[in-house]
Amino acid sequence: MKIAFLQMDCHFGKVDENLTTAGALLPGISADLVVLPELFHCGYYFSSALEAAEFAESVPDGRTTQFLIEWAAKKQCHIVAGVAERYKDSLFNSAVLVGPSGFISVYRKIHLFNEEKTWFSPGEIPFFVVDIGSARLGMMICFDWFFPESVRSLALLGADIICHPANLVLPFCQKAMITRCLENRVFAVTANRIGMDERPHGRLTFTGCSQIISPFGEILAAAGKDEESICSIDVNVEQARSKKLTRHNDLFADRRPQYYFGGDRGRD
């Protein structure tokens, strides 16, 4: 199975331009699964919920999801990409999964970062996994990585590959994802954007360095910090299906939840 990321610049508010950029890069990818950045169609740094609402689309009827569905049909592949979503009276920072036959599912970001809390509602659907036949996919978005429970949840639910659209501004995620993959024995595709959102209320620079990590913590592919790039790599998803670490250790069977503290007993 071939999995890929598409790393691109996104120009704030320029949906035509951003879809054109993605559409120019997609033909160069040969893969069964392609992951695009968070909010790739509209950019990231909104000034208000009102402004986010201008760009939020319904899923799957909106323009961006339809664009992705067309490409998934054309390339006969699956695509995960970040989309600002309008659902009923709420806005979500979402990721859609589409395939050769159309729309499959939408994940709504559970852990919102900083001012996102003023633009979006937090996701209210638990982490879930989708079996696309060739692999079981889990989705999370950007800052979700900071919480070990995100990848842990997806892995315990059976994910082989974590699809991780991102707009990273902190310097920690790329290295941390090595730990996430090791501790859960999963693949992860982090598709980050590059460039900056320069807005009247401030400026954010995104860190690029998209990457694909193996269940053994190896960096299988990595992009630079400021170039648009696509990268695909052959993986054997079976590597994510055994959690056996040593003759006597299985990373999941060895968990001992009765001795842990947390869940809804957290102190906050």
Add this chain to the structure above:
Amino acid sequence: MKIAFLQMDCHFGKVDENLTTAGALLPGISADLVVLPELFHCGYYFSSALEAAEFAESVPDGRTTQFLIEWAAKKQCHIVAGVAERYKDSLFNSAVLVGPSGFISVYRKIHLFNEEKTWFSPGEIPFFVVDIGSARLGMMICFDWFFPESVRSLALLGADIICHPANLVLPFCQKAMITRCLENRVFAVTANRIGMDERPHGRLTFTGCSQIISPFGEILAAAGKDEESICSIDVNVEQARSKKLTRHNDLFADRRPQYYFGGDRGRD
């Protein structure tokens, strides 16, 4: 507050020699808290439970814990160190915490690594935290790091500093502890051993590189991979007490356990 690690070689089965080594290094440390390696008194690579039983001691009456109590009184500090423990009919891979006034508590390793499962019983006391006045300490041992639930549990219980005696043989832990400290906003002192246990049934080489990591993921101190060394550093434990990451994010308040999967619902 000054916190320190003591990195040393341990010679398998040579308890006199190992206590002498520790006793020669301890006078050089000026710190309020010192962490020593896992099983520092007897070495690691047992051939059988029967052999482990030869070296296991009762806690706190046994020779090694008494040795540590004497040093904690002499140096007026707290010490965490790994001890093979005999308790009733069981053997545990334990860590003791002692202070200027004597024995305080014992942690029994919850996640046993590889053949340890044939020598020791897994700990059956949940992760816990001890307030020593100057800081709240959590203990875990070596392979416990691989499970994100270990540090997460200790941090949610209020730990400022993770005391982490280790006998590491895999190459991943030192980098992963940066993620552990970041995601939980805690300090961690990983005290690893160096050298090798060359036994008739096999050989294990230990990776050294003991380290102290800050709640912001900075490496505050790091030892080499094959030298005995002590290292102490001044820290402000208050840095571990706010979990605020951005104006809108608190790493604990932002957890959303109702959307996670795991705990006793894990698939195994």
